[in-house]
Amino acid sequence: MLNLKSSIPDFVHLFFPHVCIGCGTDILDDQHQLCLRCLSDLPVTNFFSQPNNPVEKKFYGRMPVKNGGAGYFFTKDSLLETLIYELKYKGNKDIGIYLGQILAKFLTASSRFDEVDVLVPLPLNPKREKKRGYNQASAICTGISSAWKKPVIDKAVIRKVYTETQTQRGRVTRWENMEGVFAISDSSAIKNKHILLVDDVITTGASLEACGSEILKVAGTTLSIATLAATV
Numbered sequence: 001m002l003n004l005k006s007s008i009p010d011f012v013h014l015f016f017p018h019v020c021i022g023c024g025t026d027i028l029d030d031q032h033q034l035c036l037r038c039l040s041d042l043p044v045t046n047f048f049s050q051p052n053n054p055v056e057k058k059f060y061g062r063m064p065v066k067n068g069g070a071g072y073f074f075t076k077d078s079l080l081e082t083l084i085y086e087l088k089y090k091g092n093k094d095i096g097i098y099l100g101q102i103l104a105k106f107l108t109a110s111s112r113f114d115e116v117d118v119l120v121p122l123p124l125n126p127k128r129e130k131k132r133g134y135n136q137a138s139a140i141c142t143g144i145s146s147a148w149k150k151p152v153i154d155k156a157v158i159r160k161v162y163t164e165t166q167t168q169r170g171r172v173t174r175w176e177n178m179e180g181v182f183a184i185s186d187s188s189a190i191k192n193k194h195i196l197l198v199d200d201v202i203t204t205g206a207s208l209e210a211c212g213s214e215i216l217k218v219a220g221t222t223l224s225i226a227t228l229a230a231t232v
């Protein structure tokens with residue numbers, strides 16, 4: 001006799017196959033987005049355990065960052081680019097949560113981030129967040145927090161102005177465009193805390209700097225930075 005109960009997952013799998021985004025294999029757990037092979041092929045930076053790494057150097061002379069790092073090197077036409085594209089433009093929020101859990105492993109493997117009190121996702125343009133349905137940095141924070149018991153505070157900082165990404169312009173212009181974009185909406189939530197500011201990819205660091213500078217205006221705050229990937 002057909003055991004209906006045990007055949008339901010197979011049935012669901014048939015019509016909604018859960019496959020690795022990298023290679024398409026269906027040999028992976030439901031909670032995972034990548035098979036072990038594709039995951040291990042991603043270019044790990046080891047920045048989290050390295051003082052004076054390239055992410056920290058982006059902020060030298062610009063803003064005091066206690067510790068910083070990125071999980072992976074970001075390159076064009078790579079699996080990582082596909083993952084971030086899926087996260088930002090294809091509504092696949094689960095990828096952010098999944099990659100956040102991996103980021104938590106990197107963060108906990110290095111004692112440099114032990115003193116972090118709270119996670120703050122870099123706020124997204126409100127219009128863009130509405131269109132996307134979520135902030136990808138918040139999804140990453142949810143993943144980090146599920147594996148590393150640090151609370152997420154996503155209402156302390158807001159993004160005020162809608163600015164288009166201007167990748168063709170220089171660093172100075174980008175920084176100027178970012179000025180006044182972020183504002184503190186609840187200073188009591190981050191006062192006297194060590195904040196880990198989180199985003200998906202760091203390139204020039206202009207938006208992280210603009211947001212971090214506002215955070216550092218709140219009394220007693222310390223700032224660290226973590227991103228999924230970095231262009232170096």
Ligand SMILES: [Zn+2]
Pocket residue numbers: 020021022023024025034035036037038039
């Ligand atoms: Zn794979």
